[in-house]
């Protein structure tokens with residue numbers, strides 16, 4: 001297929017593929033605590049191609065394995081230049097999680113870039129975790145033992161049972177934007193988010209709310225004692241140069 005050939009080509013030359021970073025804030029202090037790495041592809045003819053279009057293709061062809069390794073290494077190198085307390089969050093594809101060399105690859109990226117394991121969080125979507133097999137669960141557990149945090153992405157969309165959640169190796173829950181979107185208009189969305197926050201506190205896990213676009217949503221999340229927030233209200237994904245000019249020398 002044409003797009004697949006173009007993606008292979010893009011992976012061989014500099015410039016088409018790059019990483020943007022979206023800030024994540026403490027809900028309590030409203031200061032930056034970390035950034036999520038988001039892959040971008042600027043195609044020479046088509047222009048920007050959305051990740052929703054090319055990531056599934058990269059997964060089908062397993063190009064996501066070298067591509068994901070490249071994102072991880074690039075983002076770790078970038079994060080190693082940030083002020084100490086800030087962390088980096090990187091999305092992991094289920095295809096990467098399937099591979100037995102994942103743990104070695106993550107350790108290698110940390111070693112080569114000098115980023116402390118404690119400053120890296122890896123996001124896995126809830127649906128993937130629910131379907132994960134023994135080997136995949138043990139890889140996540142091994143990453144956690146190495147100090148890396150695991151986040152469940154798009155939480156609320158993947159049908160995990162509460163009993164199963166208890167057994168999963170993770171540190172953070174990222175509440176899907178669909179719940180945040182309706183917070184102001186729909187009291188059941190508030191009840192659901194409040195319950196997820198309460199559950200995560202009891203399990204000693206942290207909560208990140210995604211897709212926060214309004215002050216109203218922010219203050220509801222703050223009142224519900226959500227730990228961290230991310231969304232256009234606070235900051236859009238940005239190129240690495242902009243991080244330094246916008247946020248350094250803070251904190």
Ligand code: G
Nearest residue numbers: 037038039051052055068071091092093237
């Ligand atoms: O900004 P946004 O359009 O980037 O992201 C759309 C989707 O693409 C999100 O679900 C996000 O998790 C996914 N995505 C973005 N970057 C990466 C990446 O580096 N690896 C993987 N596996 N998914 C990514």
Ligand code: G
Nearest residue numbers: 091153154210211212213230231232233237
């Ligand atoms: O699935 P994941 O959470 O990894 O995807 C992150 C995606 O969410 C990216 O496409 C990013 O650009 C997008 N995003 C980030 N903040 C907002 C927001 O406030 N509103 C909306 N609609 N999308 C957002």
Ligand code: MN
Nearest residue numbers: 036091123153
């Ligand atoms: Mn994510």
Ligand code: NA
Nearest residue numbers: 153154176210
């Ligand atoms: Na998400």
